[in-house]
Amino acid sequence: xxxxxxxxxxxxxxxxxxxxxxxxxxxxxxxxxxxxxxxxxxxxxxxxxxxxxxxxxxxxxxxxxxxxxxxxxxxxxxxxxxxxxxxxxxxxxxxxxxxxxxxxxxxxxxxxxxxxxxxxxxxxxxxxxxxxxxxxxxxxxxxxxxxxxxxxxxxxxxxxxxxxxxxxxxxxxxxxxxxxxxxxxxxxxxxxxxxxxxxxxxxxxxxxxxxxxxxxxxxxxxxxxxxxxxxxxxxxxxxxxxxxxxxxxxxxxxxxxxxxxxxxxxxxxxxxxxxxxxxxxxxxxxxxxxxxxxxxxxxxxxxxxxxxxxxxxxxxxxxxxxxxxxxxxxxxxxxxxxxxxxxxxxxxxxxxxxxxxx
Amino acid sequence: xxxxxxxxxxxxxxxxxxxxxxxxxxxxxxxxxxxxxxxxxxxxxxxxxxxxxxxxxxxxxxxxxxxxxxxxxxxxxxxxxxxxxxxxxxxxxxxxxxxxxxxxxxxxxxxxxxxxxxxxxxxxxxxxxxxxxxxxxxxxxxxxxxxxxxxxxxxxxxxxxxxxxxxxxxxxxxxxxxxxxxxxxxxxxxxxxxxxxxxxxxxxxxxxxxxxxxxxxxxxxxxxxxxxxxxxxxxxxxxxxxxxxxxxxxxxxxxxxxxxxxxxxxxxxxxxxxxxxxxxx
Numbered sequence: 001x002x003x004x005x006x007x008x009x010x011x012x013x014x015x016x017x018x019x020x021x022x023x024x025x026x027x028x029x030x031x032x033x034x035x036x037x038x039x040x041x042x043x044x045x046x047x048x049x050x051x052x053x054x055x056x057x058x059x060x061x062x063x064x065x066x067x068x069x070x071x072x073x074x075x076x077x078x079x080x081x082x083x084x085x086x087x088x089x090x091x092x093x094x095x096x097x098x099x100x101x102x103x104x105x106x107x108x109x110x111x112x113x114x115x116x117x118x119x120x121x122x123x124x125x126x127x128x129x130x131x132x133x134x135x136x137x138x139x140x141x142x143x144x145x146x147x148x149x150x151x152x153x154x155x156x157x158x159x160x161x162x163x164x165x166x167x168x169x170x171x172x173x174x175x176x177x178x179x180x181x182x183x184x185x186x187x188x189x190x191x192x193x194x195x196x197x198x199x200x201x202x203x204x205x206x207x208x209x210x211x212x213x214x215x216x217x218x219x220x221x222x223x224x225x226x227x228x229x230x231x232x233x234x235x236x237x238x239x240x241x242x243x244x245x246x247x248x249x250x251x252x253x254x255x256x257x258x259x260x261x262x263x264x265x266x267x268x269x270x271x272x273x274x275x276x277x278x279x280x281x282x283x284x285x286x287x288x289x290x291x292x293x294x295x296x297x298x299x300x301x302x303x304x305x306x307x308x309x310x311x312x313x314x315x316x317x318x319x320x321x322x323x324x325x326x327x328x329x330x331x332x333x334x335x336x337x338x339x340x341x342x343x344x345x346x347x348x349x350x351x352x353x354x355x356x357x358x
Numbered sequence: 359x360x361x362x363x364x365x366x367x368x369x370x371x372x373x374x375x376x377x378x379x380x381x382x383x384x385x386x387x388x389x390x391x392x393x394x395x396x397x398x399x400x401x402x403x404x405x406x407x408x409x410x411x412x413x414x415x416x417x418x419x420x421x422x423x424x425x426x427x428x429x430x431x432x433x434x435x436x437x438x439x440x441x442x443x444x445x446x447x448x449x450x451x452x453x454x455x456x457x458x459x460x461x462x463x464x465x466x467x468x469x470x471x472x473x474x475x476x477x478x479x480x481x482x483x484x485x486x487x488x489x490x491x492x493x494x495x496x497x498x499x500x501x502x503x504x505x506x507x508x509x510x511x512x513x514x515x516x517x518x519x520x521x522x523x524x525x526x527x528x529x530x531x532x533x534x535x536x537x538x539x540x541x542x543x544x545x546x547x548x549x550x551x552x553x554x555x556x557x558x559x560x561x562x563x564x565x566x567x568x569x570x571x572x573x574x575x576x577x578x579x580x581x582x583x584x585x586x587x588x589x590x591x592x593x594x595x596x597x598x599x600x601x602x603x604x605x606x607x608x609x610x611x612x613x614x615x616x617x618x619x620x621x622x623x624x625x626x627x628x629x630x631x632x633x634x635x636x637x638x639x
Binding site for chain 2: 034035037038039041042045046049059060061062063064065077081083141143144145156157160
């Protein structure tokens with residue numbers, strides 16, 4: 001104090017020092033009280049932790065609520081976790097893969113044959129995929145909240161291997177366009193003539209925009225179209241071709257023995273044999289395209305822009321990636337990888353996986 | 359011609375060496391995080407995320423050693439780290455860097471679990487209460503020395519208050535009735551014990567001036583023989599108010615530790631529990 005600073009000296013208002021200067025000037029005298037407060041807080045938390053663990057809920061140390069599909073496992077940590085271990089794929093496989101080790105569609109190797117069905121893709125990648133095996137939780141993290149969608153995988157997961165950036169930035173051109181893959185259907189069909197000169201002048205459609213529906217019948221799921229069927233489609237029932245071809249039933253193999261039948265009118269010939277037709281009209285080998293939502297907002301010719309000028313049946317009228325990027329960009333419609341691509345192959349390809357692993 | 363004002367960081371920080379080390383370390387951390395954005399997922403469970411978490415934990419433990427500094431001072435002196443200033447600087451800057459690393463560990467996102475929330479909130483609380491303490495340590499001594507005429511050690515304030523009360527009681531016996539009435543009504547309650555007044559945190563001199571203003575009204579009406587004693591009384595009272603200002607502000611200087619230390623202890627234990635749960639599950 002200014003009034004005095006040592007025994008025997010006196011200044012100002014106050015008398016001599018009667019109290020020695022505390023050595024614990026900086027630290028408060030109640031240091032132990034703070035330690036006791038901290039220890040008490042710790043005991044409260046540890047007590048709650050013990051209580052929570054004993055009740056088998058473990059909600060205190062949990063990273064957060066599980067997704068609704070796993071909600072029944074909320075209080076059973078060991079269903080997924082191993083003590084002092086990781087969340088192993090085997091634990092996931094307890095529920096998600098009941099078919100044994102062979103042909104597991106969730107394994108990384110299965111990713112190689114997604115959509116292509118090409119077993120060689122697995123075999124050529126054998127050495128690599130063993131090291132690249134991705135654990136389930138790598139893409140499907142849990143404890144993100146009850147309403148979280150763990151199947152909703154962000155682009156960053158795919159971009160660790162596929163360095164394409166976003167769909168509207170650096171995604172490669174579609175493979176059929178990039179490699180100019182032959183999309184011969186095995187048929188002779190003049191789209192231009194039918195769309196411009198025939199169908200609009202029949203009573204099959206009320207307007208020319210609906211002309212495609214006459215031959216192309218959409219599947220019940222709305223995603224894609226049924227294989228062309230001359231008998232069941234409206235063009236088959238229209239009467240035009242039945243008359244032209246002498247009223248035969250197209251699926252009756254007997255007609256093929258009839259030399260008068262003009263097969264070559266519609267079918268391409270290879271020597272004396274008919275070229276096998278390509279009923280699957282899909283051109284995207286690695287991606288899924290859902291026609292349904294697109295048909296609600298666009299006409300067929302918005303994407304298949306050159307179909308009116310096409311003089312053959314080939315499907316080369318499928319638009320390039322630039323057409324898709326007009327809408328699927330970061331500012332408009334979804335442009336995430338999983339919008340079109342799936343990581344796990346169709347379960348129907350399980351037999352191929354078994355074949356590859358053998 | 360007006361003097362050109364330049365910003366000199368050395369005036370604002372106690373140790374520029376520690377400050378620039380902290381700035382560089384924070385910059386490196388952020389650069390690593392930006393690299394992480396390009397090369398891997400932002401997730402606490404990745405190698406990157408675990409690295410941030412481990413670094414944060416190591417820093418936290420280093421910072422926590424400040425609490426047991428005196429017990430290990432012999433050991434640290436061997437390595438030339440025994441200076442109190444270095445300990446304080448490390449405690450402040452490494453504690454702040456811990457918070458940055460904790461945010462990097464969570465990917466600058468909010469946690470999802472109960473324990474994570476507690477660790478997250480306590481980390482922020484402990485860091486900001488620590489920085490609040492740094493602010494108080496710089497601000498309070500400055501206003502105590504610049505705005506008051508007396509200096510007092512916190513532990514002596516009750517004793518000094520008693521002394522002033524005894525002196526005023528001796529003096530008041532010699533005064534006339536109006537002064538005695540004034541003393542009884544306006545001074546006696548305040549002289550009973552040291553008092554905490556929040557006004558001193560805002561305006562230390564104004565808080566005292568408003569209270570001694572009442573003396574001016576009575577002084578004009580007093581006979582000349584009382585005026586001298588009354589001025590002495592005013593001096594005692596003013597000293598008491600200054601002691602109250604010391605008491606209030608020095609109390610704040612000590613009590614902020616109650617905001618910081620107990621929660622720090624809880625944070626260390628909860629981080630331990632977090633690590634245990636991560637290793638176990």
